Amino acid sequence: MSSLSSIIETFKVYSEKHKKFTDADLCKLLCNYYTSSDVVNHYQQAIRQLDTEPLNESYQWLLFTGFRSLTSSFFYTDELRDKLCQFWLPKYEYMLKELLPHPANDIQDKYPNHLRLNAIKYLITNMITNQRTIESSIHLLKTYGQFQNFSQKDQYLSIIKLISSLLINEHFLEGVKNDDYTNIKFKWNGNDPSNTINVKPTIVLWIILKLIIHFIKTDENCLIDIKYNTNIKEILLKSMRQIEDNHPIKTSAYAVLTLLINENDIKNEINNPNQIISVLVDNVDQSSRFLCNGVYIIDLMIALKAFLQHDQVQNGFIENEYLGALMDNASGILEFPHPLNPFIDFEAEVKLQLQIDSEYQQELEADPKISEIYTQIKENFKIDAQEFTKHIGLLALECLFLMSFNKKASEIIKKREDFMSEIRKFANDNNLIKTNGRLKKVIDGLLWKLENEDKFKKQQKTTAIKKDNEFDLMISYSWHDKSLIHDIYKYLTQQFNYRVWLDENQMTGSLCQAMAKAVEKSKIILMFERDGWLGFISAGKIDIDFIKNDFQEAIHLLKVEIERYEYNEEKNIPKIKTNEINSSVAVPIPETTKLLVRPAVISKDYKKIALELWSEQHVQDFLYDNKLDMMILLTENMNGEQLYLLLEKCLRDQDCWTTFDHLNRELQERHKETLQISLYLRFINLTQKYMNRSSF
Structure with missing residues (x-):
C-alpha cells in the first residue's frame, strides 16, 4: 500500500472513531505526513492535473480533504504552521515557476496561451490559509488580513515577486477584462473542489492582491520590502490602466497602490486620481459590515489616508463632496458606538471566517475544551467589532486633519456645527490622553487648524514678532x-x-x-x-x-x-x-562598536587558500586584516564555503540591496548596530578578489 493510500485509510479510521475538530493526534499525524518526503511527488502531480484532467479520489483527498482538515483544526498551532510553511514554501515557488507563463516554459509549449489558473489559485490560496492558526483566531477580526509571527517573510516576498509578473501578462489581463464581474463574488474561502475548477482570471488577480495586502500589513519592514525591493507599483499602474474603471478588482488594487505611490506618480502615471478617491470612499460607505469587494473597510481607510497626503488629490476630494462622508465615518469614535448585534449574526460570521461547516456544530459543542475556545472567539469577535468601528472613526479623523490644511476644506468642516461640537467635547476630556493618545493628538491638531491657527497668526502680527x-x-x-x-x-x-x-x-x-x-x-x-x-x-x-x-x-x-x-x-x-x-528615522547613530577584541597578530594564511576552503578562523582573519570588523558579527561560525554563498547573493543585481537590508536588520536586532553602505560595498569588493582563486 502506498503512503498516500495508507494515510487516507488512517484518516478514515480516525474520522469514524473521533471527532474531526477535537483530535490533536490526528492533526499532528496529518502535519507529519504533509511535511514528509512521501507526499511531494503525489502532491506535485495532483497540482499539475488541476488544469488538465479530473482528479481521482486519492488526489482530491490529498489537495482538499486532508489539507483542509489539518489547517482548519483547532489544534493547528503556530508551531505546526511554521513547520508546514517552512516545508512547502520553497516547493510552492518551484511549482509556480513551472506554472506561470514564460517563453521557455515547457508547459507553455504544450498549452500555448493557456494559463494554469486552477493550480495557481490553489497554491496562492494555500499560502494565505496556512497562516491562520488557533492562536491567531482568538482575535479573529483583529488578526484577519495580517500574518502573525511571520517567520517566512523572505520566502513570501520571493514568491510575490515571482507571481507579480502574471499581472501584466497580456492573455491574463485579457481574461480579466472579459470576465463578467457582475457574477463574481469576492468572498474568501479556503480551497475546495468546487472553487478550484474553471477559475476566473479576476479571482486569481484578487487572491494575488489579497496576499500582497496580508504581507504589507504584517509590519513596517514588509511594506518597505514591497516599496523598495519589488516593481509591484509599476506593475499595478500598468495593469490597472488596462482595466475599466468600474471593475471591482480595482478596490483591492488601490488598497495596495496608494501605499506605494508618490506625487510624481500621481502627476505622471495616474490619469484620474478622482477615480481612486471614488472607489475608496464609495466602497467604505456602501459596506454594511466589514468588507467590500473582498477588502476590509479598515484597509480602504488606511489607503484613503495615504492618498490624501498628496496635495494634488485634495481638491478633487472636495469637488466630489466627500468631506461629509468622512465626518459621518468619524462618528464611530466621536459618539457612543451603536450596538452591532442587531445588524450582525455573529455566530454565522465567525463560522464563515473559520470555515466551519454546520455539520460539525455538535462536535464543537460536545468537547468542553473546544467549546470554550469557540465561545471565546465569538465573544472577542463582538468586542473587536466595536473596536473596528472606533478605528474606522479614528482613521476618518486623521483624514480630516490632512484635509484641514486645505483652506476650502477647512471652511467646509467648520460649518458642520454638530461635528465641531463633538470634537470640542473630546478636546476637553482630560482623561483622553491617558486612554487614547493618538485620538487626543489628532483632535488637538484638527482644532488648532480649524479654530486657533488664524487667531495665533493675527496675534503674532499684533505683537510685532520680528x-x-x-x-x-x-x-x-x-x-x-x-x-x-x-x-x-x-x-x-x-x-x-x-x-x-x-x-x-x-x-x-x-x-x-x-x-x-x-x-x-x-x-x-x-x-x-x-x-x-x-x-x-x-x-x-x-x-x-x-x-x-x-x-x-x-x-x-x-x-x-x-x-x-x-x-x-x-x-x-x-x-x-x-x-x-x-x-x-529608523536607525540609531552608530556608537562605539562592541566587537570582538582584535588579535595582536593576524595570520595571513587565508591569502594562500581558495575562499571556498577557508575555515572559520580564516574568515575571521580575513575580516580583521581588511578592517571589516563589523562583518564578524554577521558571519559568526561561517566558513569559506558559506561566505562564498553569501557573496554570490550580494553580487546578484536583484539581490544586492535586499541582502544589505537583511544584514542591516539582523545587525540592528541582534547587536543594536548599523551596517554602513561603504563597509558593505568594501566587503563585496575585497571578498570577491578571493573567489575562484586556486590554492598555492
Whole structure:
C-alpha cells in the first residue's frame, strides 16, 4: 500500500472513531505526513492535473480533504504552521515557476496561451490559509488580513515577486477584462473542489492582491520590502490602466497602490486620481459590515489616508463632496458606538471566517475544551467589532486633519456645527490622553487648524514678532526617538553650527501653539515623524531616508538640501514647493562598536587558500586584516564555503540591496548596530578578489 493510500485509510479510521475538530493526534499525524518526503511527488502531480484532467479520489483527498482538515483544526498551532510553511514554501515557488507563463516554459509549449489558473489559485490560496492558526483566531477580526509571527517573510516576498509578473501578462489581463464581474463574488474561502475548477482570471488577480495586502500589513519592514525591493507599483499602474474603471478588482488594487505611490506618480502615471478617491470612499460607505469587494473597510481607510497626503488629490476630494462622508465615518469614535448585534449574526460570521461547516456544530459543542475556545472567539469577535468601528472613526479623523490644511476644506468642516461640537467635547476630556493618545493628538491638531491657527497668526502680527528667522531649523519628532534626536541635534548644532529649535528646549503653552511659533521662526522644518502633528503633511516633500541610507550619508544629504535651500533664498530662486524636509528615522547613530577584541597578530594564511576552503578562523582573519570588523558579527561560525554563498547573493543585481537590508536588520536586532553602505560595498569588493582563486 502506498503512503498516500495508507494515510487516507488512517484518516478514515480516525474520522469514524473521533471527532474531526477535537483530535490533536490526528492533526499532528496529518502535519507529519504533509511535511514528509512521501507526499511531494503525489502532491506535485495532483497540482499539475488541476488544469488538465479530473482528479481521482486519492488526489482530491490529498489537495482538499486532508489539507483542509489539518489547517482548519483547532489544534493547528503556530508551531505546526511554521513547520508546514517552512516545508512547502520553497516547493510552492518551484511549482509556480513551472506554472506561470514564460517563453521557455515547457508547459507553455504544450498549452500555448493557456494559463494554469486552477493550480495557481490553489497554491496562492494555500499560502494565505496556512497562516491562520488557533492562536491567531482568538482575535479573529483583529488578526484577519495580517500574518502573525511571520517567520517566512523572505520566502513570501520571493514568491510575490515571482507571481507579480502574471499581472501584466497580456492573455491574463485579457481574461480579466472579459470576465463578467457582475457574477463574481469576492468572498474568501479556503480551497475546495468546487472553487478550484474553471477559475476566473479576476479571482486569481484578487487572491494575488489579497496576499500582497496580508504581507504589507504584517509590519513596517514588509511594506518597505514591497516599496523598495519589488516593481509591484509599476506593475499595478500598468495593469490597472488596462482595466475599466468600474471593475471591482480595482478596490483591492488601490488598497495596495496608494501605499506605494508618490506625487510624481500621481502627476505622471495616474490619469484620474478622482477615480481612486471614488472607489475608496464609495466602497467604505456602501459596506454594511466589514468588507467590500473582498477588502476590509479598515484597509480602504488606511489607503484613503495615504492618498490624501498628496496635495494634488485634495481638491478633487472636495469637488466630489466627500468631506461629509468622512465626518459621518468619524462618528464611530466621536459618539457612543451603536450596538452591532442587531445588524450582525455573529455566530454565522465567525463560522464563515473559520470555515466551519454546520455539520460539525455538535462536535464543537460536545468537547468542553473546544467549546470554550469557540465561545471565546465569538465573544472577542463582538468586542473587536466595536473596536473596528472606533478605528474606522479614528482613521476618518486623521483624514480630516490632512484635509484641514486645505483652506476650502477647512471652511467646509467648520460649518458642520454638530461635528465641531463633538470634537470640542473630546478636546476637553482630560482623561483622553491617558486612554487614547493618538485620538487626543489628532483632535488637538484638527482644532488648532480649524479654530486657533488664524487667531495665533493675527496675534503674532499684533505683537510685532520680528520677521528675521530666529532658527535655521525646527525639528519635529516622535517622543520614542528622543535620545536619537538629541544626538542629531548635537550633530547639527556642534558640527554645522546651526540654530535648531527643539521642542524640549523651547516648549511653552500648548503643543500646537509652541510648534506653530517654531514654524513661524524657522527657515526649514525637519520632520522625523510620520504620524504626528506635522508628520501628516510630510508626504511628497523633500525626502531624506534614514532607513535606506547610511547615517553619515543621510546627514550629508540633509546638509546639501539645507545649503541648496539657503542658496535659493539668497539668489531669490523660487522653491519647488516648500521649505520642509522630511527624514524617515529608523536607525540609531552608530556608537562605539562592541566587537570582538582584535588579535595582536593576524595570520595571513587565508591569502594562500581558495575562499571556498577557508575555515572559520580564516574568515575571521580575513575580516580583521581588511578592517571589516563589523562583518564578524554577521558571519559568526561561517566558513569559506558559506561566505562564498553569501557573496554570490550580494553580487546578484536583484539581490544586492535586499541582502544589505537583511544584514542591516539582523545587525540592528541582534547587536543594536548599523551596517554602513561603504563597509558593505568594501566587503563585496575585497571578498570577491578571493573567489575562484586556486590554492598555492
